[in-house]
Amino acid sequence: xxxxxxxxxxxxxxxxxxxDVARVAAVIAEQEPDIVCLxxxxxxxxxxxxxxxxxxxxxxxxxxFHFNAAMRIEAEEYGDAILSLHPERLLKSGALPTVRGxxxxxxxxxxxxxxxxxxxxLNVINTHLGLVPREQRLQAAALIGAGWAGHPDCKGPTILTxxxxxxxxxxxxxxxxxxxxxAQRLLGLKPSVKTFPSTFPTIxxxxxxxxxxxxxxxxxAPRSPLARAASDHLPLVMDFEIRATxxxxxxxxxxxxxxx
Numbered sequence: 239x240x241x242x243x244x245x246x247x248x249x250x251x252x253x254x255x256x257x258d259v260a261r262v263a264a265v266i267a268e269q270e271p272d273i274v275c276l277x278x279x280x281x282x283x284x285x286x287x288x289x290x291x292x293x294x295x296x297x298x299x300x301x302x303f304h305f306n307a308a309m310r311i312e313a314e315e316y317g318d319a320i321l322s323l324h325p326e327r328l329l330k331s332g333a334l335p336t337v338r339g340x341x342x343x344x345x346x347x348x349x350x351x352x353x354x355x356x357x358x359x360l361n362v363i364n365t366h367l368g369l370v371p372r373e374q375r376l377q378a379a380a381l382i383g384a385g386w387a388g389h390p391d392c393k394g395p396t397i398l399t400x401x402x403x404x405x406x407x408x409x410x411x412x413x414x415x416x417x418x419x420x421a422q423r424l425l426g427l428k429p430s431v432k433t434f435p436s437t438f439p440t441i442x443x444x445x446x447x448x449x450x451x452x453x454x455x456x457x458x459a460p461r462s463p464l465a466r467a468a469s470d471h472l473p474l475v476m477d478f479e480i481r482a483t484x485x486x487x488x489x490x491x492x493x494x495x496x497x498x
Contacts (some may be wrong), residue, residue: 239455239477240355243271244364244444246401246434246471249280249316250291253437253467259291261468263298269460269475273353274301274321275364277401281305281315292319306331308347308366317347318400320364325354329361329391335376336368343368346377348386348400358480361396363387367403367410374403378410382417395480399446401471406430406442418447421454421476433459433472444474453479 243266250259266274276295280286296303301323307315320326331349348365363386367377382388387398398418404410406420415423422430422445432439439459448454459465459472466472 239479240273240360241269241271241475241477242273242275242362242397242399242446243269243473243475244275244277244399244401244446245473246277246366246444246469247291247295248278248469248471249283249286250469251286253435253470257286258468259289259294260298261464263295265460265462265465265468265473266295267299268462268464269473271475272323273362274299274319275362275399276319276321277364277366279305279317279319281307281317283314283316295319296321302326304328304331304349304351306347306349308333309345318349318364318366320349320351320362322351322353326351330386330389334365334367335373335380337370337373337376340370340373343370343373346373348381350386350392355480359394360480361392361394363392363396363398365398365400365402367401369403371408371410374408374410375413378402378404378413382414387418394449395451396449397446397452397478398448399474401444403443411445414445414447418449421446421448421452421478422457424448425454425457427457431457431459431474433474435470436466436468436472439472444471446474446476448478451481453481455479
């Protein structure tokens with residue numbers, strides 16, 4: 239059964255203020271995910287020792303990866319990544335809309351990968367929304383629009399995940415759930431699985447939204463001492479099944495036959 243983990247790693251600086259990329263990788267490794275979606279990664283930044291955090295974590299996990307720089311300052315980058323144990327290809331990475339005239343807003347982005355599960359293509363979109371409600375509304379609308387989840391090539395099983403900085407009571411969340419289902423709601427989890435802050439998680443802002451052909455079977459947030467210390471968020475982990483359409487099942491059968 240596939241397992242996805244989404245995790246805001248806070249540039250690998252923990253609640254103890256210690257920078258430790260290997261510790262973040264260890265938190266992820268404990269959960270044995272097939273797919274990892276990370277937010278707030280530093281790549282080549284002086285403040286975190288010029289390390290390519292996306293590459294270092296992927297190397298520790300023996301995964302392939304794609305990184306999208308939401309922000310670039312000369313040679314320094316900051317953004318999000320998708321890591322996978324399965325064959326994958328990057329379909330898109332890029333910026334999300336913002337609002338003008340508000341000082342201090344960070345650029346935000348997303349990336350979309352197609353991941354092969356035994357001949358069935360799974361679309362995974364990873365993102366990190368802004369903090370201002372007006373920009374969140376623009377970004378949520380973009381993510382379900384023709385450039386991302388509503389793109390003609392985004393067909394079949396799809397997961398949109400990441401740190402949305404928005405609870406289930408907000409307009410951006412409601413925009414997203416008009417088009418995709420909240421995986422936690424599908425499972426009827428009460429209380430819901432919360433991930434922020436990691437020391438005493440009381441807020442649900444990390445989400446996984448899915449199409450009808452994704453069937454969540456379990457969702458949790460590991461609360462080990464290691465996970466509580468490694469970042470200001472806990473990881474959100476989801477086991478799921480892919481309900482293959484007839485066309486996808488036929489393609490998988492054909493692919494298996496060709497390899498025989």
